[in-house]
Amino acid sequence: MTVRTRVAPSPTGDPHVGTAYIALFNLAFARSHGGQFLLRIEDTDQQRSTPESEQAILDSLRWLGLEWDEGPDVGGPNGPYRQSERKDIYLDHVQKLIDGGYAFKCYRTSEELDALRAQKESAEVRTAIKASDLELPAEEVARREAEGMPFVIRMRVPEEGVCVVNDMLRGDIELDWAQVDAQILLKSDGMPTYHLANVVDDHLMGITHVIRGEEWISSAPKHKLLYQYFGWDMPQLCHMPLLRNPDKTKLSKRKNPTSIMFYERMGFMPEAVLNYLGRMGWSMPDEREQFTRDEMFGNFDISRVSLGGPVFDVEKLRWLNSVWLRDLSPQDFATRFAGWGLKEERVMPLIPHIMPRVEVFSDVAPLAGHFLSGMPALKAEDFAHNAYDEDKLMQTLQFGLWQLEAIRHWDRDAIQKRMFALASSLELKPKDFLFPFFIAIAGTPNTISVLDTMDMLGPDMSRARVRAAIDLLGGLGKKKLKKLEKEYFNVNKAIEEAIAE
Numbered sequence: 183m184t185v186r187t188r189v190a191p192s193p194t195g196d197p198h199v200g201t202a203y204i205a206l207f208n209l210a211f212a213r214s215h216g217g218q219f220l221l222r223i224e225d226t227d228q229q230r231s232t233p234e235s236e237q238a239i240l241d242s243l244r245w246l247g248l249e250w251d252e253g254p255d256v257g258g259p260n261g262p263y264r265q266s267e268r269k270d271i272y273l274d275h276v277q278k279l280i281d282g283g284y285a286f287k288c289y290r291t292s293e294e295l296d297a298l299r300a301q302k303e304s305a306e307v308r309t310a311i312k313a314s315d316l317e318l319p320a321e322e323v324a325r326r327e328a329e330g331m332p333f334v335i336r337m338r339v340p341e342e343g344v345c346v347v348n349d350m351l352r353g354d355i356e357l358d359w360a361q362v363d364a365q366i367l368l369k370s371d372g373m374p375t376y377h378l379a380n381v382v383d384d385h386l387m388g389i390t391h392v393i394r395g396e397e398w399i400s401s402a403p404k405h406k407l408l409y410q411y412f413g414w415d416m417p418q419l420c421h422m423p424l425l426r427n428p429d430k431t432k433l434s435k436r437k438n439p440t441s442i443m444f445y446e447r448m449g450f451m452p453e454a455v456l457n458y459l460g461r462m463g464w465s466m467p468d469e470r471e472q473f474t475r476d477e478m479f480g481n482f483d484i485s486r487v488s489l490g491g492p493v494f495d496v497e498k499l500r501w502l503n504s505v506w507l508r509d510l511s512p513q514d515f516a517t518r519f520a521g522w523g524l525k526e527e528r529v530m531p532l533i534p535h536i537m538p539r540v541e542v543f544s545d546v547a548p549l550a551g552h553f554l555s556g557m558p559a560l561k562a563e564d565f566a567h568n569a570y571d572e573d574k575l576m577q578t579l580q581f582g583l584w585q586l587e588a589i590r591h592w593d594r595d596a597i598q599k600r601m602f603a604l605a606s607s608l609e610l611k612p613k614d615f616l617f618p619f620f621i622a623i624a625g626t627p628n629t630i631s632v633l634d635t636m637d638m639l640g641p642d643m644s645r646a647r648v649r650a651a652i653d654l655l656g657g658l659g660k661k662k663l664k665k666l667e668k669e670y671f672n673v674n675k676a677i678e679e680a681i682a683e
């Protein structure tokens with residue numbers, strides 16, 4: 183048997199370090215068994231998936247030095263590798279499930295489902311929603327069908343009993359069928375859900391080992407059942423521990439930059455980032471901290487993965503990166519530094535903003551040095567401004583940060599809309615409102631528009647700088663944060679309404 187693994191990201195945002203981590207372990211497993219690794223794009227959520235996000239994921243994984251044998255950009259014998267291009271395959275398969283009596287059309291309205299959920303919530307022992315709760319008498323189904331009411335296709339799931347799922351790291355896991363819903367397989371728009379598409383594709387693409395994050399354990403019973411319904415062998419499952427923030431909570435962009443692009447922008451070496459990801463729950467047999475991708479693959483043994491939540495600590499990553507940097511020759515250092523800081527994609531968008539403002543080249547660095555730096559070196563006094571007292575300043579920065587976190591498609595227009603809407607609800611003139619953001623992001627108000635700057639720096643770098651400013655100003659304790667969250671609720675509601683118009 184040839185080992186075949188895959189990574190299956192959904193292109194719904196910035197390329198996440200978690201995706202790179204899972205990709206790395208899948209590739210390591212495949213390579214250490216002389217197998218193949220493929221990349222599949224899971225874009226069945228049509229509202230949230232974007233081609234830009236897909237491109238950024240491919241670019242970031244390549245930047246890290248990961249490669250795939252089959253995928254949407256390199257092709258392969260099992261394509262297409264983008265789920266949105268495989269709709270007919272899912273329709274055929276869901277039909278087989280209906281014909282076999284394993285799935286059914288469900289015409290329930292959202293009001294009926296809400297009522298059903300409420301009823302389940304109030305029961306003594308909460309159980310999942312099953313076919314027996316949902317199925318309507320045949321004549322009612324016929325009536326709703328004749329009226330052209332929307333429907334979904336759901337799978338039948340046992341009402342009770344235990345489902346045993348085997349995991350390569352955990353052995354047998356027992357899950358209770360009573361807690362598993364009659365999962366939707368096909369949505370009313372004709373698109374499959376993750377569960378159907380994922381199982382069908384893993385089978386058709388010959389995947390032998392599914393290595394993915396542990397947040398998918400609860401989906402495993404549904405997947406196991408689908409393999410049974412189709413009469414297929416199930417790949418081996420392996421659920422990797424989730425990456426964590428230093429405070430042990432699940433790694434999230436609210437606490438840590440999670441986009442791979444941020445680490446590129448900060449000037450980390452891809453070798454060091456990959457090395458660090460390789461240390462998340464895994465170690466070399468001799469425990470050495472620095473190793474190359476190929477050294478990892480040569481020594482890879484998945485049973486060495488430990489389940490204690492690995493902490494993704496940017497400070498440790500900086501240290502590891504410094505080790506990698508110091509191994510470079512001065513010549514390589516110079517070449518790589520120039521390739522990072524002065525590469526065309528980075529410099530070109532800046533030029534139209536710089537050219538009108540400078541007289542000689544030596545004016546460029548003071549004007550735009552913050553494009554090459556990480557966190558600006560700031561003092562609390564830099565934020566002094568007569569429109570602000572201490573509380574107002576913190577409120578403005580924190581509300582601004584939350585607005586920046588809410589942006590899905592990061593561009594100047596989206597940033598401006600939210601920031602100006604916030605300015606007016608805080609009753610600040612736009613110029614006064616932007617002042618602390620100029621300081622946090624650029625270190626000075628006398629430079630290129632801060633909205634353009636944020637657009638060019640990208641979401642993670644922009645947010646990280648605002649977060650660093652809040653910390654510099656003393657940070658927000660639990661109590662203050664609670665109070666601000668309360669105040670923010672209505673402010674945000676008004677902004678969401680204003681920008682939706």
Ligand code: GLU
Pocket residue numbers: 189190191192224376380393394395398
């Ligand atoms: N599309 C899923 C994700 O975004 C894939 C999960 C899996 O590997 O099964 O993580």
